[in-house]
Amino acid sequence: MSEEQQESKSFFRQHWEGYKEFWGERFSFLDNYSRFLYPEKPLPHWDSSVVEEFIASDPIHGPTLKTCREATKFGVAGAVVGAVSTAGYAWKWSRSPHGAALSFAFGAAVGGTFGLEIANHYYQLYRLDTMASQVKFYEWLQKRA
Known part of the structure; x- marks a missing residue:
């Protein structure tokens, strides 16, 4: 990411992205459930x-x-x-x-x-x-x- 883009982001957005990356690494096992949480097509009734x-x-x-x-x-x-x-x-x-x-x-x-x-x-x-x-x-x- 260029320095201009990083500077244009707010203080909170930079920290939020850091937290998302931090917790995303620790809870990466939740990706195993993405096929159940976000299916390609919805389940029939x-x-x-x-x-x-x-x-x-x-x-x-x-x-x-x-x-x-x-x-x-x-x-x-x-x-x-x-x-x-x-x-x-x-x-x-x-x-x-x-x-x-x-x-x-x-x-x-x-x-x-x-x-x-x-x-x-x-x-x-x-x-x-x-x-x-x-x-x-x-x-x-x-x-x-």
């Missing part, structure tokens, strides 16, 4: 029937994906229980609408996390390669389109 079709067609990754889908029910149930119970306690003791709303959100996040942890142990997801099955579904969906 899909619903549970398409997922069931994939599960039936792939004997290796299908059962793992089915187990992952069943595990999400634990997370949803945990989020509902956590959100309602914490918001109920907050409303009971403080009668504060904003406090109840904040505790509702916090309870949903924490309860969902605990629900997913319970599902992880119940279905023994730590033994399965869940990411590989989701990637295979993504690739199958792209080929299908």
Whole structure:
């Protein structure tokens, strides 16, 4: 870059480019996910029937994906229980609408996390390669389109 162009850039722009380069080097592994984040063509619309079709067609990754889908029910149930119970306690003791709303959100996040942890142990997801099955579904969906 010539000195004129460098001088014409503002102080903040020069530093911003330096920070982008610095963090870009440290998080270069995120480039591995660019095909999922920025696909060449958008994925077609899909619903549970398409997922069931994939599960039936792939004997290796299908059962793992089915187990992952069943595990999400634990997370949803945990989020509902956590959100309602914490918001109920907050409303009971403080009668504060904003406090109840904040505790509702916090309870949903924490309860969902605990629900997913319970599902992880119940279905023994730590033994399965869940990411590989989701990637295979993504690739199958792209080929299908």
